[in-house]
Amino acid sequence: MVRRKDIDGSISVPDFYGKELRWKREAAGLSLERLVEGSFYGKSHLSDIEHGKRRMPMDLARHVDRVLGTDGYFERHCDDVRRARRGPHAEYFEKALEAERYAECIELWSPSTFPGLLQTAPYARALVQSAHPAASDQEVEEKVDARLARARLFDDNHHMPEYWAILHESLLTDPIVAPDEMAAQLDRIVELTGRRRITPQIVPRKCGAYPLMVASIMVMTFPDAPPLIYTEASYSGDTIDDPALVRQYRKAYDRLRAVALSPDTSLAMIKSAAEDYRNGRQADRLE
Structure with a gap:
């Protein structure tokens, strides 16, 4: 026994x-x-x-x-x-937080903000303060530090997922932080792309209707578990593992990828926008 x-x-x-x-x-x-x-x-x-x-x-x-x-x-x-909480992240995000550490591939669509894994400290701080206006400085910094800590995923050479980020063009042209901070935020995307840690694509403003217009989603696949979909709103999130829904979101994401600009064209747009912010030009003149 x-x-x-x-x-x-x-x-x-x-x-x-x-x-x-x-x-x-x-x-x-x-x-x-x-x-x-x-x-x-x-x-x-x-x-x-x-x-x-x-x-x-x-x-x-x-x-x-x-x-x-x-x-x-x-x-x-x-x-x-x-x-059982693991730090200052929102409770509804806990399952997705754990899952992204083990994902073989992360494919994300973010139409309104840069994804958490890609954010710089000033950008993350602006989002945290807007979402939690009554939070103390200490609480804000704890949330910012926790968000930045997630990005260590890109420095783990033993387990680094393929990361695909589809972003809306408005993220380049509608700043939520100061111009120099926007330039640094965009430089972060360029730097991760140059290190082959991520692949960004941009959905242009004038592309008409497209899949997932009203949803922010993350598709995660694993070598040892079924795929997961994570969707998020301002103060809520949902992790979906139902096979039929996962397939539906998966197909919609693939159609969205077809609408987006190529990775090379998208990267050129991001670099150009960063230079515009550095030089005091309006980023919406990119076209």
């Missing part, structure tokens, strides 16, 4: 349930491969859950309960793990 190891109740909630999962799996005499067999997930995904690095999706929790005969234990505690 497997002897149960003491589980430290003071550790984080994801760590606690990860250790509990490992103990129950080993008590049942199952390998990682055997436990995920018949699910849509890989053994690396389950291993990360056992080490407290990832949170267990509901469908995997149900699968684990069924295989281990744990009478719904992990399904019941999925919400406990989901509610």
